[in-house]
Amino acid sequence: MAMQAPYAITLDRREGPYGEVVLRERGEHFEIIANGCFLMDTSDGRSERLLVDAALNALDALDAPHDAPHTPHHALDTSPSLLIGGLGVGFSLARAAAQSRWGRIVVVEREQAIIDWHRAGPLARISRDALTDPRCEIIHTDLVDYVRENPIGSLGTYQDTYDALCLDIDNGPDWTVTDDNANLYSPQGLAGCMRRLRPGGILAVWSAKPSPAFEDALRNAGFNLVRTEEIQVARGVPDVVHLAVRPA
Structure with a gap:
């Protein structure tokens, strides 16, 4: 007899400024549903972790001289800073916090419910160590609004800019959770991402499928150096990470 899939049990349901967000438990795993759209769950997490790895590897590749031994980031005077767009179930944050190479690690999350589920709820089992790491902080705001803000200070200095942006707030540039999120992938949104990056910084965007149109937009x-990496996952077709570099 075939095994019956476990039923989903709703643990919390919140109505916020961006619509409904739900935390469900299915067997041993948790899943987040936003406005009736499956966002992510804790059954694998491979692609969320590899999103961070892809950004760090891309930074290393840019740092490596073509005719000299590579000097890794951790051997330099400063460690690269990272912005993660979307807390989700916490795999990307946990991965980054487990890597000593990163310096400052910032997560931008617009849903207070998701932040609560990590700080004092079931998802703490994934993010607990990261949230006690002094390098890590959560900013409660909309990522689209955050990248629109001007990070250049009154004296012309860069404020809150990063060496890498890892964005995972949708199922991809062509499949957004809310209509407003499409602004992130627009020319104005990508210009905001550019401003948040330091020269030579890496933009990494997770997607459930490749998007040639988004590559063109980048x-x-x-x-520069726009490319798409496939990430093999246990279910179905591979996920992808779109990678691009801010010119130095």
Whole structure:
């Protein structure tokens, strides 16, 4: 007899400014549903972790001289800073916090419910160590609004800019959780991402499928070395990470 899939049990349901967000438990795993759309769960997490790895590997590749031994980030005077767009179930944050190479690690999350589920709820089992790491902080705001803000201070200095942006707030540039999120992938949104990056910084965007149109948008926005990496997952077709570099 075939095994019956476990039923989903709703643990919390919140109505917020962006719609409904739900935390469900299915067997041993948790899943987040936003406005009726499956966002992510704790059954694997491979692609969320590899999103961070891809950004760090891309930074290393840019740092490596073509005719000299590579000097890794951890051997330099400063460690690279990371912005993670979307807390989700916490795999990307936990991965980054487990890597000593990163310096400052910032997560931008717009849903207070998701933050609560990590700080004092079931998802703490994934993010507990990261949230006690002094390098890590959570900013409660909309990522689209955050990248629109001007990070250049009154004296012309860069404030709150990063060496890498790892964005995972949708199922991809062509499949957004809310209509407003499409602004992140627009020319204005990508210009905001560019401003949040330091020269030579890496933009990494998770997607459930490749998007040639988004690759074109990245090039049109002025990013260099645009490429797409496949991430093999246990279920179905591979996930992908879109990678691009802010010109130095």
